[in-house]
Amino acid sequence: MTQVKLPKIQKMPADARALSVLRSQIVDGSIAPGSRLTEIQLSEEMGLSRATVRTALHQLGKEGLVKLVPYTGWTVIELTPTDIWELYTLRGAVERLAAQLAATKSDEKSVAAIAASFETLRRECEIGKPTSIAEADFAFHKSIVNAASHERLVMQYELIEQQIRVYIHSSDALISDPIEIVAQHEPILRAIRDGNPSLAGELSERHNLVEGEKLTSSM
């Protein structure tokens, strides 16, 4: 009965695996923005058929990570300042809703999860490497989104987060003061815990706009 089912990534159909692998590599920067990808080369490297890889690429296209140029090839997205502005304004809108919903429910379990991820963030801000801090930052935001119990919201958020990660990795733009990070996030947690939807929403939106500003101004 102690059957673990961790290796789910191994038992997936081939196209889903290809999708998962390619997505990881793009998101973590192993495949750089602007890279040219061809179906044949990828299929040879991954030991899969072209059709299978092609399916995965089309999915990534819908996720906004790659672009198809007809009869010529695929390229990994390159994010311009305008794209960053789009991503952060959109994330602001999405997280505003998430925070509103989380604060409305103010469900004990969800609040605990958010509080936990905030604690991790605080700890990382004191002793952690920049990348660990950034990771904890993402985790905190995601815990709020999860607390909203809103499937479409989660999906939309993940698409945005992916693209932001592409940019972060390609530019090493981790320019925030650890102390300010804590100061920016703590009030959000408090507003959710206090069951104050409009404040939680407002703070979340503003936080994203501020972060977006920082990034675009440093480009």
Next chain:
Amino acid sequence: MTQVKLPKIQKMPADARALSVLRSQIVDGSIAPGSRLTEIQLSEEMGLSRATVRTALHQLGKEGLVKLVPYTGWTVIELTPTDIWELYTLRGAVERLAAQLAATKSDEKSVAAIAASFETLRRECEIGKPTSIAEADFAFHKSIVNAASHERLVMQYELIEQQIRVYIHSSDALISDPIEIVAQHEPILRAIRDGNPSLAGELSERHNLVEGEKLTSSM
């Protein structure tokens, strides 16, 4: 030089055509929610290969209009009350941002476009059929989204609108009083024209929550 290029739908690659056709049929209700679709049957009906149809179906899957059941087939989404709640809350968040941006720019051309679509809406509310009113309603909302000049916002909005249309057509849920429709939309236009982002955003969000409530309560 008087070369018209209307028939763009004719010159598209086959997979894009299949995508376009299937999407239209699902969104306008010709293919009912819950319908079972099989790649072979569709490919025969459309005179295309299975692979081509399959590509289109995967795209529709990413758009959230169909769901794939492994080794069994595809089904058109059926929207539950929870789905409607998700759609309208999400649309509220998206349109809030759109209205904020539109009001911030308060760009002459965009405002004119929004005002024009509002006039159409007002006219349809007086003399039009319910379906024309609903269409003008959608057009008004979209004109605001377009005014934001935000590509990802537009795409996200279109996905949401599509799914709402599926539900509208499947349930004939057009339950609004024409007079109230005008009363709900007019202040939004005014706030955008006045360059009042926070009011425009707030009104847009609230409008969507109200509409969502109406629909879910009537299920």
Next chain:
DNA sequence: CAAAGGGCTATTGTCGACAATAGCCCTCAT
């Protein structure tokens, strides 16, 4: 030398066939 035209190549677009599998139905034992 510049510009237009044609062909070559790399790559996606499309196709039909075979493999794998989920779910049904039928059998058979109890």
Next chain:
DNA sequence: ATGAGGGCTATTGTCGACAATAGCCCTTTG
């Protein structure tokens, strides 16, 4: 009668081959 077990069928999953095309290079011509 009923439950388990096995095989059958419909459908997706995967593959390799051929068709169409965009973009480059090379030639040719003025």
